[in-house]
Amino acid sequence: MKETAAEVTDLQQLLDAAYQRSTEHLHNIITDSRRLDAGELVRVLTGMCTLNLATVTARGEPRISAVDGHFLHARWVFTTSGSAAKARHLKVRPAASVSYVDGERIGVFSHGQVETLTPDHPDFAEIEAHLVKHYGSSPSSWGDDIVYYRLQPTWMVGYAFDKKAVLEQADSPKH
Numbered sequence: 001m002k003e004t005a006a007e008v009t010d011l012q013q014l015l016d017a018a019y020q021r022s023t024e025h026l027h028n029i030i031t032d033s034r035r036l037d038a039g040e041l042v043r044v045l046t047g048m049c050t051l052n053l054a055t056v057t058a059r060g061e062p063r064i065s066a067v068d069g070h071f072l073h074a075r076w077v078f079t080t081s082g083s084a085a086k087a088r089h090l091k092v093r094p095a096a097s098v099s100y101v102d103g104e105r106i107g108v109f110s111h112g113q114v115e116t117l118t119p120d121h122p123d124f125a126e127i128e129a130h131l132v133k134h135y136g137s138s139p140s141s142w143g144d145d146i147v148y149y150r151l152q153p154t155w156m157v158g159y160a161f162d163k164k165a166v167l168e169q170a171d172s173p174k175h
Helices: 005-021 024-029 038-044 085-092 124-135 163-171
Strands: 048-056 062-072 075-081 095-102 106-117 146-160
Touching: 005 038, 005 146, 038 146, 038 163, 048 075, 048 085, 062 085, 062 124, 075 085, 075 124, 085 106, 124 146, 146 163
Parallel strands: none
Antiparallel strands: 048 062, 048 095, 062 075, 075 146, 095 106, 106 146
16 A cells, blocks of 8 residues: 555545445445445555556547556556557547456446656656566566556546455455
């Protein structure tokens, strides 16, 4: 967990506002007993999470692909090749949606704007160090045009079908 107390507070405000703006249908699925709060999300979203990333083409058509996501400082971070279709989409239309779903165990859904992180960005060194620690090498070494992104969420909700089991697993020494 790399989140500061202020980041957890901001995340909780985002989660509360998103849930309040959500539909009755979503409330029927993400009941209070299944809803993950900010502190719980940062406990369970550790390591690499395979994300579904939705972008939009120039014709307004949705496209979905998968990326390795890392939840750092209460925001999703991911990389891809600059030649990937998703990179071309995000360059001109940075609005994106991201979901992390592990069956009925857990689901986290986010919408927002993606920012490109370059080596001169003040947060780049910490993100790079995290990724190198996880993968054993820098994503930048995987190709000539690797792009780093961070989703600045404007809407996010999270749930666990069996919240107690998910939190126990997150807190276990094996995790």
